[in-house]
Amino acid sequence: MTQHHLNAPDVAPRLPGPPSPWFGAAHMQAISKDFLGYTRQMHREYGDIVFVQMYWEKVCLLNSPELVRAVMVDNAASLIRQERAIEVFSRVHGPSVMMVEGDDWQRLHRLLMPAFSPRRVAGYARLMVDAAGPLLDRLVPDEPDASALVNMDELTSRVTMDVICRTLFSDDLGDTARAVTAASHALNEIAMRELMVPMTLPDNWPLPGKAAKRHAMRLFDEVIDSHIAARRQMPPDQAPQDDVLAMLLAAHDEEGGGRLSEAELRAQCKVIFLAGFDTSAKALQWWAWLMAEHPQQAALAYEEVSRVVGSRAPQAEDVPNLPYLSATIKETLRLYPPAAGLLTRRAMKDIQAGEWMIPARSLVIVSPWVLHNDARSFPQPDVFRPERFMPDAPALPRSAWMPFGLGPRVCIGQHFAMTEMTLVAAMLLQRYELTREPGQPEPVAQLNLTLRPAQTLKLRMRRRSSMA
Template sequence: MHTTLTTPRPPPFPPGPANRFGGLPLLRQMGRDYLGTVEHLHAAHGDAVYARIGPERTFDFFHPEWVREVLVDKARSFIRWERGTAVFAEVHGQSVLVTEGEVWQRQRRMLQPGFGPKRMAAYADWMVAAAGEALDALPRLPEHTLDFEPLMTQLTMDVVLRTLYGHAVGPDGRAEALAAARAVQTISLDGMQALFWPASLPDWLPHKWPVRQAKHRLDALVRRHIAQRRQEAQAGRPAQDDVLGMLLAARDEQGDQGAQNTLSDQEVRDQCMTIFLAGHETTAAALTWWGHTMAQNPDCARRAQAEVDQALGPRPPQYADIPALPYLAQTLKETMRLYPPAASLISRRSVEPVQIGPWQLPQGALVRVTPWVLHRDGRWFPEPERFDPERFSEAGQAAQVRGSYLPFGTGPRVCIGSLFAMSEMVLVAAMVLQRFSLAPAASAPVQPRLNVILRPAGGMPLRLRRRQNL
């Protein structure tokens, strides 16, 4: 008598929390502490978690192979989560961050040349000029304490204004830049709260007045520059070689010849808004956390500082210097592993039944990927809480598991500005280390807080010790 061995079939869906009260308690927990809740789901149920939240069938994936299936291999089976894109569209409009399908492909084609290596040298000059002015304006004291977060926030806002509009920010403009930075943070806080509601509250409600004002401030800023540039073009002035000039001159050479192959004023406004918001806030957050990791790890900071001294001496950096600063880049990449600015909410909706790992997801499933959890998994990054820039040396990166590190996302919708952001961070970090050594200024640990972007709750107090050579 022969016994037929059969392979057990996996359950239809992954394990997950009990469906109590339609999943509303779980949704409430996510609203209060999204990262902590998702960490708990992973610890309790494993690399794939299924949960019902109201009518939604949700899947969290924490294994790099399954993450790549969602974001890369089977990306065509998914679109962005509609609620997330609706929240972003309230400020960004129909930009490359929001759109799908052929519209997104057209926008991506038209924007891509503006963020390639050929344009980085010119952008780098503006980055260095903005960083130099911000750092040189600090008190000329041997040592002083400051909140590093607003310094990096205002600096990166200055960078994005210069690269977008091609001119330095004067005294009046600095006040405008600071007000714009505050408006961005107001909008981010409101956006994070809105993600956990089925619809946004109207801006005319009294308690939404700060949000309404913040949106108006940013919209007016962007539209004013577009109108001014159109007037200059009508007056016969030559086009400027900045991001706005690139957007106004962009042509879609691959699209249908019968379709519009330039960007309308509204499309230019929307792309400017995304570049303005995403190009400023994520970089500011990454540099803020980098200051924290340098202060907490003085041996790594000294090694990065020695590299900067050898490559640059006292002169300002240039784009061509970036390859000579590999260890400094490693400290930034390791910082973004521990504190990814976009720590969560890479969300997708399946547009057809699709198999991920051993599970068959139905059409309409909501899938979440959380870089915070992936980056802190000891299977992919041994001793994950330890700051170790060697993880991003050539050998370290070669040994990494694909899909385990997602500071800029991955797949077709990987961040279009990743080269811009990394270039800016290396240049700014080099200039900080040329001038200062960093040390903690508070004994209490800094707590991360997620408001779309991961920022420190209560700021980032640091002691800046001015180096004697400057």
Template sequence: MNTPLLAETKPLATGPFGLPLLSFIQRDPLGAASHFQRELGDVANLRILFRRVCYLFNPEAARELLVDHADDLCKEKRLLKMFQTFQGSNVLTTEGAVWERQRRIVTPGFSAKRLLGYMELMSAAIDACIAAELPSVEGDTAEIDVDALTTRITMDVILRTLFSHVTTREEAADTSVAIRALSKQSMREAYWPFVARRWLPFPGRAEKQKHLSKIDTLIDRHINARLNAEQPHELKQDILDMLLAARDDQASSGNATLTSQEVRANCHVLFGAGFDTAASALTWWIGLMAMHPEVVSRLRMELETAGSDSTIETIARLPFLNATLKETMRLYPPSTALITRVAQRNLQVAGILIPKRTLVAIPIWHLHHDSRWFPEPMVFRPERFLPGAPGFPRGAYMPFGAGPHVCLGQHFASIEMALIAARLIAEFDFEFADGQSLPQPYVDLVLKPKTRIRVRFQRRRASPTLQARTRPR
């Protein structure tokens, strides 16, 4: 069998300098990738602005690249520099030795033992938000903007787990507005051929600086309070304590701990990992639950039969509950593609040759919706992720990426979403408001509904069993 050589794949007509293709991708990234796959197959070779770009729709090749050839790839330098203007230098926006050092320091803070410590903070935030935002009297109903609800809950969760900070509705709204405005601006700048410097005039500059200042002020206030305390503070078991105390046991040169700038930068990235991606996934999950009452009934049965000694840790790991969340992220992955990688040498993966300096794009959305791996890919079918279900290529499903650069907060986000989902299922019935259905998605750094999802939440008859199993002990 002949090995397909990327250099010999016929590229699409691109027009002058590839600008029409770039505009197409910027305007409709999901539609553009679908077009490339239809026209060119699983290895879509393009030339855009003098660069060779490969869209890789082959799951085995995608995983092999990310796992076995991680050292032969690097994230695109222009994108990293662009993200650094928003977040600073953290585990997402660095490469090489700088990334390796930060990753070593931060990773222990997301171990299973540490995550257990964060669960009480998560549960307290969920408790407070549900009490404030949803009906409290049995039988009462409220029509809810789902995105506003998930934004409120996940923002409170991340502020409590980061800083042990109990936020107000106004502060949570202001902070989430700032983060989402920065996400929109980063999507805009991602398609510019240059990195916008702070001192240059550029579209969106004033708003970017205003929102960055708001987030920096919030983070710095908590960092400075810990660093400048006259007496040693009581350990709060939150992420900020972890970041300030973490050490690099392998340090041979440079700092063995994170600098205050690095602590701030990693708080920035954790806002995104713990807030907006989780809010996006939960928004789609609630919409899917409103469409599938039979799934809701099965979830409640799982919660009821979980065992009398169930704790919030076991609830967070219930098989069918997590299967519904995984299937939601298959249908609506918060990140629809990974940050573009650049091949540092000629590579051969899964029978495909990728020349040096090729920009490789891995379109997660399209891997998740390929009927070869997921029959009837547009159908919500949580059973795909239950034990004993038919298998699929490992690279066909990766909402958090894969390899050494896999999302550091994937287990944090999974537990956060499971705890929120369990509480909602236990205490509320929900259905679409009149005339509502699931809207079309669009890419706004994370995957969002094009129009608001409105759902009626009705407080259920109190179930002592379910309440005991979904609330902290």
């Protein structure tokens, strides 16, 4: 097999990728300004693997499921997370499972996994439904045909924050929910900006934005610390036994890694909270938009929910019996993958990807935004077509759909997220019909760590008179 190497200009054919004059300054600017547009343009112009210089970085964009698997799965041991991402997020989380590598990651992963097994997640379903029910009920007056124009970001953030808080701590945030949502949105925006520059100046310097960052981090620390402290003070027979915190406190590494230290416990609670609420909130927001935009598919999903669940509260056992509803969610995650651009890795060795050699120290970027829009995997990729994900549909190419990442560092909460989104979506459909307002433009996707609509998305929610 031919091997092509970035550092060997005499080897033909030329490496796929654009010229990078001035050390690729224009490329660095373009990807920082519009990650989504830039990565799709590179795919269109140069194909499945693109090498591009961006200042000091040799960047390799991987754009086919086969090449992505060759790197992220077959060569996972030769990759680490991008150092800059570790630096930026570690300041917020501390030593979380998302931020550590090697043996430290193995140990934390072993300690956390049991809390996210399908059996445990089924146990959280009741907490999820209890969290979402009252919030959804009070959106619109309780009269048939009553309606309200609802800010979908506020709604989905509130619901998923309540879900994560109850599953983590068996508690809700009460009056602080709005402030905590604002703080975590601010932290996302700050992290997104910081990722695009090589270093962060100290947070205690009197610079623009630093006070907001300190405030957001303090509020967030207080929420996590106060819940852990409250739990430690509870008499053991009164402490909840079935939430994530109970699992983390009880977790013990059979392979000699002991229990979580206090700093590790806080860091895991933080990462679960942050990774767990915003991603699901954005996904549910896009799903609601797609339901409003596609009444025919929304009617099919509603018909399924009516038949399987009726008007009672949905439960974990219903989820496998709602294949069409699940397919609408999977298709939403395809069109609008919440973590559209977060999969960056540093190659620690030369890595063979198909016929190409990715040199050690390259920065590898994998973007579900690009992979999910490839007509070879998803014919007519811009069309919302849940049928692609029905059990009788032709099999998709392996790893073509990867909203939760892939390889050993795949999302630990993917089963949690799918269960949560299916239950909340079923509860929304049970209560409301979603429509867009006349003349309302299609929302434009924008990457702010997670993929969100660039403008506030409001949808009309009309109370249903009864279940079909």
